[in-house]
Amino acid sequence: MTTARPQIAQDIEGHPGHYNNQAVLKVIQEKIMEDKDRRPFYIVHLDDIVNKHKRWVELMPRVKPFYAVKCNNTEPVVKTIAALGAGFDCASNAEFQQVLHHGVGTDRIIYAHPCKDPQDIKRASEEGVDLMTFDNEYELVKIKSLFPGTRLVLRICPQVNKGEYDYGEMYGCAADQCKELLEKAKEMTLAVVGVSFHIGGVCFDSMAYQNTIRLCREIFDEAKAIGYNFSLLDIGGGFPGYAVKGKPTFADVAKDINTALDEYFPKEENVVVIAEPGTYYVQSAFTLALRVIGKRVQRSGPSAKDSEQSYVYYLSDGIHGSFFFTMPSLVERLNVEFYVLKEKDKMPVYQCTLWGPTLNPPDRLAQNIQLPELDIGDWLYVPNMGAYTTVLATSFNGIARPELFYLASDEIEAELGV
Structure with missing residues (x-):
């Protein structure tokens, strides 16, 4: 089952020292400041791809990588x-x-x-x-x-x-x-x-x-x-x-x-x-940012006094966009984790269900996960989203695909001309 944590993650799992999480979060914040209502977007850290390649050459020098284009x-x-x-x-x-x-x-x-x-x-x-x-x-x-x-x-x-x-x-x-x-x-x-x-x-x-x-x-x-x-x-x-x-x-x-x-x-x-x-090269280089566009409360009992409260959130991206690989019909399941962008770590958490933005009933991203109470307009981010995401995204219901913003150090830009 997809899981979530209410706090900002300190580290995104990847190859040690190869991923600057704080740099990614900073760019996410900057993009939201530019347009708080913007559609979902990716921050792509090209340095991570370069470091993955170096890691491959170091650990398997006899094996030449032929990158699987279908992945991304x-x-x-x-x-x-x-x-x-x-x-x-x-x-x-x-x-x-x-x-x-x-x-x-x-x-x-x-x-x-x-x-x-x-x-x-x-x-x-x-x-x-x-x-x-x-x-x-x-x-x-x-x-x-x-x-x-x-x-x-x-x-x-x-x-x-x-x-x-x-x-x-x-x-x-x-x-x-x-x-x-x-x-x-x-x-x-x-x-x-x-x-x-x-x-x-x-x-x-x-x-x-x-x-x-x-x-x-x-x-x-x-x-x-x-x-x-x-x-x-x-x-x-x-x-x-x-x-x-x-x-x-x-x-x-x-x-x-x-x-x-x-x-x-x-x-x-x-x-x-x-x-x-394929996945090896690109999965950890992509971080998706998406926002809450809808919300409702669910109660398990007949009255507010006797019930346990839970929340349903509708997000700006779903299975017809970045999350096609989470559909139960696909055997290949990635370990997706949702993080709240702003600090809510001292707030109580509730049982939550996350849905995508379309009218398709299977467009459910997660259920029975723990999150603090969110407001419409709040942003989440999901690391490790570079594999089989952008290539499978559609515009179902007329919903635009996520934007992509690229992040690279001056050294990498100069070395590779990207």
């Missing part, structure tokens, strides 16, 4: 990551066109969609985006007819038990079917260069990467017997975007991956290892 495709984010020298995981023509526009070479792009639109395959051929995934024979037939010169990566089902968003049913070749599929690719004279997998959107199975990397080793060996000499391993995404108490951290995951790579793909083999982080 806002232009300053893509431009920043491109300037850092990372690669990109693209799932459509529109995504690799956006990346190419920022001067990224095709050698820094993987078209990592196992089921591609034929028109997009044609565009990839025209642009020279020649590294792409597949997981079934029908995809091979499609690629053979449209882009036979591509370099292919076999996507397999991961060995995962606790993924909160498991791609296994949707994409990935089962382990016992890989040999047959590779033999088919060989018959079709298609160049398969490696193996990929994706653990899932949120995964807290600390052994999942190790177990799946071991399986990849077996498939590499099978492929060699067929006549392939694989040179690429893509370990996908699923990396945490900020620290969650009691759950594996990014450092924990990196340690597990490094151990598995050293055991199953030693450096002397010269296998290129890449990954497809």
Whole structure:
């Protein structure tokens, strides 16, 4: 269940020293002072993205990150990551066109969609985006007819038990079917260069990467017997975007991956290892500010004297905006926390329910959470809102999407030109 705290948070969980919470709160206050009735907005701390990249390089030097554009495709984010020298995981023509526009070479792009639109395959051929995934024979037939010169990566089902968003049913070749599929690719004279997998959107199975990397080793060996000499391993995404108490951290995951790579793909083999982080790069860089636009009181008893009072608040953003990922129909759930912007820590708290601004009955953001009594016009903020938020926002009911304001140190602006 979504939780909330009535006081201003002292720290936003992320990588220690990489996120200046007070700077973000200061900018939020400044924007509200400019227009207290403004629509919801994000403060985007680009320094956080830069520091995440540095952290990745420090902890997993063998693994080159290919940022998953689908996670957050806002232009300053893509431009920043491109300037850092990372690669990109693209799932459509529109995504690799956006990346190419920022001067990224095709050698820094993987078209990592196992089921591609034929028109997009044609565009990839025209642009020279020649590294792409597949997981079934029908995809091979499609690629053979449209882009036979591509370099292919076999996507397999991961060995995962606790993924909160498991791609296994949707994409990935089962382990016992890989040999047959590779033999088919060989018959079709298609160049398969490696193996990929994706653990899932949120995964807290600390052994999942190790177990799946071991399986990849077996498939590499099978492929060699067929006549392939694989040179690429893509370990996908699923990396945490900020620290969650009691759950594996990014450092924990990196340690597990490094151990598995050293055991199953030693450096002397010269296998290129890449990954497809999305949430990791952007989740903690975005903080959403939104305000209370409506309020009502609920009482549990027949009279005010005998009842326990609770509050219902209507907020200026909801599931059709930044909070689509909180819908119960989505398995991938993020740990959303609402913070009151102004000091109310000495006030009593009440049971509260938070609704979005639309007329859609499922537009409920939280229930049974503790908050002080709020007034219409009060502001809340929500940290860690950079992943799968802006890309999923709509204008349902004619409600505008949140604005974005970017925050970067002078050093980062000068270094990256963002």
